[in-house]
Amino acid sequence: xxxxxxxxxxxxxxxxxxxxxxxxxxxxxxxxxxxxxxxxxxxxxxxxxxxxxxxxxxxxxxxxxxxxxxxxxxxxxxxxxxxxxxxxxxxxxxxxxxxxxxxxxxxxxxxxxxxxxxxxxxxxxxxxxxxxxxxxxxxxxxxxxxxxxxxxxxxxxxxxxxxxxxxxxxxxxxxxxxxxxxxxxxxxxxxxxxxxxxxxxxxxxxxxxxxxxxxxxxxxxxxxxxxxxxxxxxxxxxxxxxxxxxxxxxxxxxxxxxxxxxxxxxxxxxxxxxxxxxxxxxxxxxxxxxxxx
Ligand SMILES: C[S@@+](CC[C@H](N)C(=O)[O-])C[C@H]1O[C@@H](n2cnc3c(N)ncnc32)[C@H](O)[C@@H]1O
Numbered sequence: 001x002x003x004x005x006x007x008x009x010x011x012x013x014x015x016x017x018x019x020x021x022x023x024x025x026x027x028x029x030x031x032x033x034x035x036x037x038x039x040x041x042x043x044x045x046x047x048x049x050x051x052x053x054x055x056x057x058x059x060x061x062x063x064x065x066x067x068x069x070x071x072x073x074x075x076x077x078x079x080x081x082x083x084x085x086x087x088x089x090x091x092x093x094x095x096x097x098x099x100x101x102x103x104x105x106x107x108x109x110x111x112x113x114x115x116x117x118x119x120x121x122x123x124x125x126x127x128x129x130x131x132x133x134x135x136x137x138x139x140x141x142x143x144x145x146x147x148x149x150x151x152x153x154x155x156x157x158x159x160x161x162x163x164x165x166x167x168x169x170x171x172x173x174x175x176x177x178x179x180x181x182x183x184x185x186x187x188x189x190x191x192x193x194x195x196x197x198x199x200x201x202x203x204x205x206x207x208x209x210x211x212x213x214x215x216x217x218x219x220x221x222x223x224x225x226x227x228x229x230x231x232x233x234x235x236x237x238x239x240x241x242x243x244x245x246x247x248x249x250x251x252x253x254x255x256x257x258x259x260x261x262x263x264x265x266x267x268x269x270x271x272x273x274x275x276x277x278x279x280x281x282x283x284x285x286x287x288x289x290x291x292x293x
Contacts, residue, residue, distance in 0.1 A: 002173050002200045005244035012195075013146045016122055018050055018057050020152035023122070027155065034159055035131045038124055046075055082277040084270050085229025096272045096281060098190055098219055099128035106135060106186065109215055114182035116141040116210060118170055119192020123153035130163050141180050143170025172196045175206040185211030190219045191281065197244045204256035204286070213289035218249070223269030223282040225250040233270065235278040245279075253284060262286045 023041060031037050048059040068076035071092075081090045102125075106112060115134065117126050120142035130140060140163060142153050153167035168179050172193065187207050193199060208214050223229065224237040225247065240247060257264055264286045272281035 001198065002196065002203070003198045004173060004196045008195045008197070008244055009145070012121065013148055014057050015050060016146050016152055017148040018059065019122060020148055020155070022059070023152060023156065027159070032159055034127055034156055034163075037156065037159075038127055079275070080277050081273045081275070082232035082270070082280055083273060085223075085231070085233045087232055087277055088273070090273050094273050096219075096274075098125055098188075099132045099134075101219075102129050102186070102188060102217065103133045105215075105217065110184075110186070111135065112138055112182070112184045112186040112215070114139050114141060114180050114185045114211065116143065116177075116180055116182075116185055116187045118143045118175075118187065118189050118207070119172070119195065120144050120153065120167070120190075121146075121149045121192075123149075123156065123165065123167060125188075125190055126153075126165060127156065127163075130165070136162070138164075139182075140165040142167040143177070143179075145169070145171050172199060172203060175203050177206055177210045180210045182211035184213045184215075186215050186217070188217040188219070191221060191279075193218065193220045193249055194245050194279075196246055198248050199246065199252050201252045201255035201259060204253060204262060205260045208260055208262065208288035211289065214287070216286050216288075218253075218284045219272075219281045220246070220249055220284070221274075221279050221281055222246065222249040222284070223280060226267070226269055226282075229270055232277060232280065236280060239278045249284075253286065257286070260288070262288050 023037060026037055026040060047062055049062050050057045051060045064070055064076055071077040076092050078089045079092045081088050115138060120126060121144060123142040126140045126142050144150050150167045150169055157163060157165040187210055207216055224233045256262055266283060266285040269282040270280040274280045
């Protein structure tokens with residue numbers, strides 16, 4: 001049965017709210033360019049992090065641990081990460097690029113008439129896809145649990161109506177995707193199923209119902225559920241249990257494959273350079289509808 005820890009349900013309401021305030025200030029100061037807006041928020045967050053306080057969360061200048069020597073750009077030159085189960089020290093500015101992956105995937109497997117992210121926060125991945133060369137002639141949808149995420153995404157999207165982006169309330173515990181009436185839909189998730197400790201296999205059937213043909217790409221930290229690649233995988237498992245993060249994505253997808261006739265075309269574990277060394281991203285892609293045959 002599906003289930004989620006109360007803290008995981010509550011955490012992002014405030015986390016997106018404080019970022020929404022920051023975005024709102026930049027928009028009020030005259031910023032109208034969405035990529036600039038998002039890159040400025042990212043630049044700010046490279047040096048400031050959200051800290052809890054009695055009056056709610058607030059941004060504070062990051063205090064780097066002693067061993068992370070700060071370089072000329074005001075951030076460390078290197079940061080700890082992990083790759084394929086082992087710890088790795090990588091350039092501070094090295095990062096995964098989900099949006100480029102999706103843009104390249106669309107060029108191979110598209111066209112799609114709807115691109116949908118579930119658990120999208122304020123929609124940064126959707127905006128990065130569109131401004132990173134994603135299709136112009138399709139609709140973009142962001143489904144998100146928190147009201148603050150939906151509101152922030154909608155405020156950003158209003159700056160460029162040409163993108164045709166829409167944000168809506170979505171809950172993995174009671175998933176409904178009626179808002180996405182598509183012929184061919186590309187649905188993706190990025191570390192959002194992570195937040196739900198147990199999902200139902202039925203979730204995949206609901207996603208498959210988003211269109212006559214659906215391709216679904218998951219960038220989720222499920223590697224430890226399938227194979228232990230090294231010490232970082234073991235740490236990942238412990239951290240997932242401790243934080244009440246997802247423990248059954250792989251099993252639920254396998255169950256759905258049989259029950260709902262999905263075709264799984266790709267599963268690769270721990271191929272990211274995560275910011276949190278003990279929460280590496282893995283990749284799974286599946287298909288439903290005629291294209292699955
Ligand atoms: C780590 S953040 C990732 C956000 C976004 N995918 C990204 O990459 O920027 C996790 C997201 O999952 C959302 N989330 C948590 N529980 C959820 C649920 N039950 N249904 C839908 N989204 C949920 C959170 O509100 C948050 O936006």
